[in-house]
Amino acid sequence: MSGERRAELAANLEVVRERIARACDAAGRDPADLTLIAVTKFFPASDVDLLADLGITAIGENRDQEVSAKLLEVRDRDRLDVHFIGQVQSKKAGSVVGYADVVQSVDRPKLVTALDRAAGTAGKVTDVLVQVNLDEASGRGGVAPSGAQGLSDLVAATDHLRLRGVMAVAPLGVDPAPAFARLQELARAIREEHAGAGWVSAGMSGDLEAAVAHGATHLRVGSAILGTRQSHR
Template identity: 55%
Template sequence: MTELTDPADPGGRKAELAANLAQVEERISAACAAAGRKRDDVTLIVVTKTYPASDVRLLHELGVRQVAENRDQDAAPKAAECADLTDLRWHFVGQLQTNKVRSVVTYSDLVQSVDRDRLVTALSAAAVKAEREVGCLIQVALDAESGARGDRGGVAPDGIEQLARLVADAPGLRLDGLMTVAPLAGEYAGRERAAFERLMDLSTDLRRAHPAANMVSAGMSADLEEAVAAGATHVRVGTAVLGVRPRLG
């Protein structure tokens, strides 16, 4: 029997995404089992940056409810195009310039890249004006501990406490936890598990003063197993789900 091609998806993109999601789900489930954790302890965020809104809609049909973007100029129109998907949660994960904040708070439910006082002030003012509460993760630059500061943004570990207090006290903002990207330099280069374990230690310290700030976002396509093993609550996966970007028009 010949399978009919969906006229709305002639290239079989939905089937491709479904297969990739299933593989990522297997990886997360296996990592949770190996770590003695429940599968429900880890939330998958699909990083849809550079991919079209049509992929976001297909992912939603496949059960994905959390997606992430890193550039406002791409994210804002995409979020607007998917505005009818009211149960979709948008995360902003890129370095955020203050002049983009007003736009970002209109669609982002959570900003994972909070790393400086001025950004907190701008986010708070924009969130209040938009009459929204925006969740915030403090992005931690673990390479800063060894003086090998990269270009991915983030606050040094010794700056977390002060920045967390600022977020917690800011109108319109909610302190949700910490985020990091595995360092490419410094003492944690090539040691993703150790990096994520260090982030978990910092999360424990943070939760002493802010018990509700229990979200730990770490791990991507290449190192999600290490993040789950360390205790991450959220993993950010792009390539393993979306693959190589399809040619557009």
Template identity: 55%
Template sequence: MSGVLEREASAERRAELAERLERVRGRMRDAAGGGPVPRLVVVTKNFPPSDALALAELGAADLGENRDQEAAPKAEALAGRLESPPAWHFIGQLQSNKAKSVVRYASAVHSADRLSLVKALGGAMSRALQEGLRPDWAGASLDVLVQVSLDDDAAGARGGAAPADVPRVAEAIASTPALELRGVMGVAPLGADPAPAFERLAAVRDALRADHPGAEWMSAGMSQDLEAAVGAGATHVRIGSDILGARR
């Protein structure tokens, strides 16, 4: 996928995206029950830059991706078309050697789960800022969340640091220049009730704030479990298929 926007979404596709986007926003408002409504990160994985552009023009201020090879050209394409590009959230498992690319467009990384990755992100940010490779719209610092494993065991684990390791990873983020510790992220275990898992994630976030008061973010919830995430106190939800349709 190149960084050139070869075509725009059709009028029919824009209307479909607008309807789906508002439907999800309604679910979020209902789940919040009059309380704070989380920030919506629309995950455009496996969909073209034309969809991402249409969503941004429809008011989606935060877009998410989980593969650098797809995210980088999309971010480039939209930056060439929009005066104020959306904030890009990198939400997938990240290899350390991809850090130098990710910091050139991402405003936030939700998936820091080990010290080596924190070190790579810090070094990449330092170089990008010194060499003028980070665009102004991405921000002068990188928001980083600790991904927390919510699986009971290693079988079928969906990634993340063990809860006992979170303080160490968080401290490394907080002490690294150009990185801002924002909170935690988690993915509910497959085939299980997501509510208890999200309650555990909220407890990890609350404990982390004792030493890092600014670590308020809790990134949790996808299309199938956003209500449980909002009920547990999520500040950010990551929604893909319920807005864009079945992935190709």
């Protein structure tokens, strides 16, 4: 079964990488400048191991309890960067900081304080992205665009967090290009104030081309690589 699963993942990865290459060609960009994050939530550690063998260097997870247990089963944790992409409860900050190399979903001052304290206790500096809500009526996580600069300034002023840029999810059911263009403008403004904040995490399985066209540096791709949300053991 593992051989069949490896072949399935390899074929899916090839398709996704070809899509990225075509999108970069259309945008005049170098695919080497983009990081592909395989979103492995709901999938087992065995899939994570296979993806790492196939060249994936970063995974995305969004459930603290799930990823905490999963990483104990991953064969070689050190070869992967773990990006936490889900909403973080302040009381879970210590747990998330313990395993996450990057927290992409920083969206409120209270969480900044909690993560900074947790990283300090752990004796580390944690990379973070400010999550921007591009669909303010949806109830999704993320700071309003008007508050992104201020929250970025707050992160940059901490001792144990490193501001790396912004993250967003495009609104559902509409052309994602205008939303990603808006995120690109916000990212540019934040980068002018904070030189190290050059990451733009945007684009998923259905809209990665639009994200590449509007400056995304990190793509979070789940179903196009791993298939439907079911366990493969």
